[in-house]
Structure formats: C-alpha cells, structure tokens
Amino acid sequence: MKTNDVILQTATKVVFFIIFLFSIHIFFVGHYAPGGGFVGGLLTTGAIVLLLLAFDLKTIQQILPFNFTIVTAIGLVLALSTAGASIFFNVPFFTHAYDDFNLPLFGKTSLHTAMFFDSGVYLVVVGSAITIIQSIGGDD
C-alpha cells in the first residue's frame, strides 16, 4: 500500500521521537509518579503504530530491524531472572533490593532492582503488541 501523506509523514518524524522519549521518561519515573513498564511499553507501541500509519510495514521493518518475538522472549527472561535472582541472596522469591546512589550528572539517585523487572514488562508489552500488529497488518 503506497501512501503519500506528506503532512502526516513529516509530523510523524518529529512526533515519534517525542512520544518515544516520553515513554522512556514515564518508564523511569514509574516508581514515584504515574507510569512504569506497562504504560511505557504501551506508549512505545503507540509510537510505532503511528509510524506504521504514516509509512508502511516494510519501512518499519527497515527502521526497526528487530524480531519482536525475540524481544518478548528477552523481556520474559529478564523479568523471571530478576525475580529468581533473589535465590542467590537467600531471600524469598521476588524480593527486590533498592538503595540510593550518588551518580555523576544525575546526583542522588535511588536505584531499584524492580527496574529490571519493569523493563522486562516493558519489553514483553512492546514485543507482543508489535508482533500482533505486524502479523495482522502484514497478512494479505
């Protein structure tokens, strides 16, 4: 399907990055403000869907040359191993750890292992949503 929507395509080129950056932001602030892996993942998906509407499936596959099924798998493994890592510290399954660190540039930052789990969620959401969209959209 060939589209020639100049306004949408031009706007998308800018808006995509805004949405994407916003989704990253929302992912990181999740522990303290509305957001997190689930919403962040969905927002990224939304951004990719916008790309899809403005361009076409082939272009998207060139821009984002990932196999999204594997992205899903990586997400699942990440989430599971974060939860399972607690075994090595002799604490109950799914115990998260967190602490405050003084990082250069960021200043005082609190870091959580929950973030790894959340990024697993993020990857699974993006991976499976795009898998579904690609397979339905790419079906002739």
Added chain:
Amino acid sequence: MEFVLLIFLPVIFALFVPLAYKRIKGIHTGWFVLLVPLVLFGYYAGFLPLVMDGGHAISELQWIPSLGIVFTSYIDGLSLLFTLLITGIGSLVVLYSVFYMDSKKENLGSFYVYLLIFMTAMLGVVQSDNTMTLYLFWELTSISSFLLIGFWYTKDKSRFGALKSMMITVFGGLMMLGGFILLNIMGGTFSIRELIAQAPELANQPYFMLALVLILLGAFTKSAQFPFYIWLPDAMEAPTPVSAYLHSATMVKAGIYLVARFTPIFGSSSVWIWLVTGIGLLTLFWGSFFAVKQTDLKAILAFSTVSQLGLIMSLLGAGAISYHTTAAIFSFATYAAIFHLINHATFKGGLFMIAGIIDHETGTRDIRKLGGLMSIMPISFTVALIGSLSMAGLPPFNGFLSKEMFLESMAALQHFELYNFDTWGILFPIVAWIASVFTFTYSLYFVLKTFIGQKKFEQLPKQPHEAPIGMLAAPMILASLVIIIFFIPNLVGKWIIKPAVMAVQPTLYASPSAVDIHVKAWHGFGSVGLWLTVGVIVFGTLLYLTIPKWQPFYRIQPDRLSLNAGYDALMRGSERGMNRVSRLYMTGKIRTYLLYMFAFLSVSIIAVLFIKDAFIVDMNSFAAITLYGVLNGLVLLLSVGFVVFAKSRLAAIIALGGVGYSVALFFVIFKAPDLALTQLVIETVSVALFLLAFKHLPALQTHGETASHKVVNLIVSLSVGVMVTLVALSSHSQKLIPSISQYYKDTVATEAGGGNIVNVILVDYRGFDTLFEIAVLAIAGIAVLGMIRLRVSRKEPTDENK
C-alpha cells in the same frame, strides 16, 4: 536402602529402554529388560523365611504426609505371593517375548516401556498398605494394560479392545476409590492394617455396606467377574506375551488380591460372603459354559480365565465363612483359593504361550482350521496337554489338587447354618460340579481339536513347524512346575500358601504353622471330591464327544441380547447423547459463548446478592456529581448507543474508541492518572489494530437473528449492566473491613522505596501476578502469530464468516 523404592525400579529402568532399543541393534531389547524381573524375583525371594515365620516387613516413603498418603511396601504372606508371581511369571514372559516379538518389525521400545510400567503398577498394587497409593497403582495397571492391548494400534479391534478394557476397569476403579474414601471417613485412616485393626467397629458404621459394595465393584471389574467379564475376551487383541502376563497371571488377579486383602475387614458380613461366593460361582459357570462356543484359541483361554477367576473368587467367599464358624473346611477354602491361584498362574501362563506359539508358527488361531499338529509340534503338544489336563483337574497335575479342594469346599457350604446357606447351599455344589464338567470339556476341546484329529495343513497360512527352543523354554518351565507342585504340594503350602492364608485371615491364626492343612492327592474312596471328579471326567468326556450335536445350542441366544451388545449400546448412546449436548453450546459462534457466559454470570451474582442480602446502598458515601461527570457520562452513553445502532463497521469502531476515551476521562476526573494513561494508550492501539484488521473483516450483517434472539440478547445485556451496577454500588457502600489502600500508603516508601502505589503494587507487592500477566501477553502474541503466519492455506471461508 528403603526397599519401597524397588517398586519403582521397573519404571526407572523403562527410561533407558527406548535408548537401548535405538542404539543397540544387535541384541534384542528384551534381554536387557529380563534383568529387572529376575533381580526383583531374587530379592523378594529373600523375604520367604521371614514371612514363613509369620513375620512381615514394611518400608515407607512419604508422599503427601499432611493427608496421610504414603508409598508403602508391606510384605506379608499375601503380598509376597503376588510379588513372586509378578516377578517370576514376568521373567518368563519377557524371556518368551524375546523370541515372540520380532525386533525388526515391532516397536519394542514402547512395548517394553509399557510392560515395565505395568510391572511397577502391579508391584505397587500388591505391596501398598495405603489405600490411596493402592488406588494410584490400580489405575496405572488399567492404563498400562490399555497401552499394551492397543499395542498394534493400527488394528481397529485392538483399539476397541483397549478402550473397552479401560472403560470397564476404570469405572470399577473409580467405584473402589469411593469405597476407600468411605473407609477413610469411617476409620480415619488410609492404612489397610489400621483399618483391619478397627474391623469390628467399622462393621456397625452406616456406610459400611456401601463401602463393601463399591470395593467389590472394583475387584469384580478388574478380575473380570460376571457381568464385567466382557472386556477380557476383547483384550485378547494384545500381543500374546501380554495376554499371558496381564490377562491370566497378574492383572486380572488384582481383583482376587483386593478381595483377599479386604476379607479381614468385610469378611464378617453376610453380604460379602453371598456376593463373593455367588458372583464367583456364576462367573465360573458362565465362563466355562461359553468357552466351548469360542473358535479362537485365545478366546477359549480368555473365557477359561474368566471361569477360573470365578472359582478362586467363590473360594475366597467361602473362606470368609470361617469368621462365623470354627469348622475347618472353611479355612480350607481360603487355602484352596490361594493354591488354585498359584496353579492357575502356572498352567494358564503356559497355555497362553502355547496359543501364541501356534499363532506364530501356523499363522492362525482359529481352532476350526487347526488339527493334527501333534506330530509336527511334539513339545508344544506335551506342554499344552499338561496345561490342559491340569486345568481340567486330572492327576498328576497341580490343578487336580486344588480342583478337588474346591469341590469339597462347595459341598461343605450347605452345612453352614447361617444366612440361608443351609437352604440355598445345595445349589453351590451343583453349579460348581456342572461348571467343572464344562471346564473339563473345554480343556479337551482346546488341546485335542488343535493337536489331534485330521491334518488340515493346506488351510493354514504358514507351513507349520516346531517353535524355536527359546520360545518353548518359558512354557516348558511352567509345565514342569505344574507337575512338580503336584508332587510337593505341602512344601509349597508351607513356604507360600500358609503365610498367605494367615495374611488373609490374620485374626484367626497366630502363625502360618497354625494353618492346619495337609494336602493329599488321595483321600480314600470315601472322599466327596473323588466321586465328583470321577463324575466330571465321565460327563465331560461325553460332552466333548458330542460337541457337534449340542454346539448349535449357543446360537439360540440372539447376539443383540448379549452383554456385549449392551456395552456397545451404552457406548453408542452416551456418545450420541454427549454429541447432542455439545452441539447445544459448541456452536462455533463467539456471540453464543458470550451469551451463555454473561447469562450465567449475571444470574449467579444477582442471586448471591439477594440471597446474602448484600444489596445495601449508602448514598452518603457517594461523591458529589460534577458538571464534568454528567457531560462525560452523556458522551459515554451516546457512544455506546452509537456502537449498537451503527450501520457501518468503521463508525462502530470509532464510536467504541469514544467509549474508551470517555472512560479514560472518568479516570482523570476521579484522579487515577495511571489508569487514565493506560486506558488512553490502550484505546489508541486497539483502534489502530481494529483498523489494521479491517480489510479482513466480512461486511457488517445483522446475522439474520430473529426477534426472540434479540430479546434474549437485550435481557442478558441489561441484566449484566444491572449486575455490575448493583455490585459496584453495594461494594462501595459496605465497609466491613478497612480498605487495604491504607496499608499500601503506609508501607510503599518504607518497604519498597517507591512513591507510586500502582507501580509498586505491580512490581513489588504483586510481582507474581505481573509476571504471569506478561507471560499471558506473550502467549497471546505468539498465538496470533501462529494463527496468522502458520495457518494452513484455505480457500473456503470458515463457518464463522459464511
């Protein structure tokens, strides 16, 4: 080492059998398998001295300790006898199968795996002291027997026979499970020994009779008693080693074992005595009568097994009378039962193997085509003759001894003065005697029609010749046992039978030596058994000689009145009925499924709300109605209405998006930013998805629904709406317990170091939920991928789209 683990040895060994079959081509897999029963036989034989002195050994392995379910290996006289039969006959059967099963043509990998699973199951059945593990192994025997009967699964008859045997034995097993649970309710334990200790109290409990009948159902189905025997002839579709092993020596005897094992609990009941003795005798008669009708060698043996099992069963029933009277003849009956059990295993195992040899060497089992094989297969003939004459009850073979004991026990039943035995008892010896006559007849029929008479070799598919010595070895060993046992019955009695009798009636004997029975082949001319045997021989020979004259008599009974026809009708009927029920709800239309689900949901929840009187609305706790709320609600209602009445699908999709966005706005108004954010993105993505799939969707139709359908839909949808509203209102109005949100507010920073409750719940408090949710999401994605990318190309549209 805990010897309970030995029960699992065959199954563990089975793990390596397919590997051996695949990798080692030169050697028949059976040789490796043979090790298992041999080792086990040797090990368990070591318990003989202990058991002979009246001792027992027990070994336990905890399984579900909180429910009192343990794997036990309880070795006393009875279980040791069965264990030795299972491993001993098992060794011979495996040896026989090495020559019977062609390693090039048959899938030996799975054959021996099934056989080893069966061995474990059988050992478990006879050694379990725990009724629950007994049940587990019991059903495992049904399943492994199903696999073995259906081993040649490309044949329709094999599959039919396998299914039939499983249907009937599993039905019995489930009944038995009910009996075990009742026993547990009454006695408070799963341990059989503890139940036996409580036997006098149990007899007065209300469920005692029910438990008795249920457990007997399990035993009767497994041991092919009337009217459940119909699966056994069909099970003959199994390879012959299997028939010899499962359907004569071991599995069918599990029912006998069960009756023997539970005799101390139920034996004092008159119902038990009547049922076990009566059904046993009926089965004996029925099986022996119909054996002469059969033309397939294995079918004759199957019916003879049925009748012999009935014989053992009736003896066990008669043996239970010794709880009521001290007359020695009734403990004699139990002794005879155990004795005949051993004898039957030896001669019937051998006969089955001979039937297999004939099949193997001539290509047919049809007795009408066979004849005159004696000169060509002399060794097979000798073995078959020994087995048959033992089965017929002639000296000098072991069957003679136990058969005579059986006739004497039955003759003694009329002298028992309780429970109407003195009036009806005269029937027992008569039926037993007639059945013995037929037993004699079919024994002659089996051996003489096959080996003697005119040679009809031109009718045979193969040119017959004697079997290789390896195949003959196992039946020859069994046949020599038949003769040896005849000459040393009391040694066998001392070593094996007396401990077993003591185990069946533990309260009656202090030690095995207290079982005061001495078996003699000659009782003098005054003995009842002798004259009955002479009568059996005379009339049996007469009947055999006149078979062509009276065999047509069998055709009087029409096939459609037989038990098999009843089974077939039952299966057909239930299949048809279930199909009809499934068609009612499995319409293939998602609308119908949703209708059923929503109707059920709303009816059940509204009913619970009213029954529990939970419908309370407290207007004070409601939030104030704002202008935004009202406007948003109106938008929501309008979009919902638009979805329902939209004429084009595109409009409906957009309106559905509107519904989602206004719900998201409600979240914003009520200060749930997380939900609002998620809802907004989800709406966007799902509308985009809808549009992607748009070109694949069929044109929007009204689906041709009638007015009554629409009314039903309307009612269901309205009631769902009412239900949700009611639940929401009443759950908001009732605060029986403090809300959990306060706990989250208090601990979210201290426990999880976070600030956003929603996210902390997702990743910390309920991380497990989230993990499974993303797993579900991933599965859904893969499922869609599979449906679309990997589908079989199809020209025709599916029913849904028609």
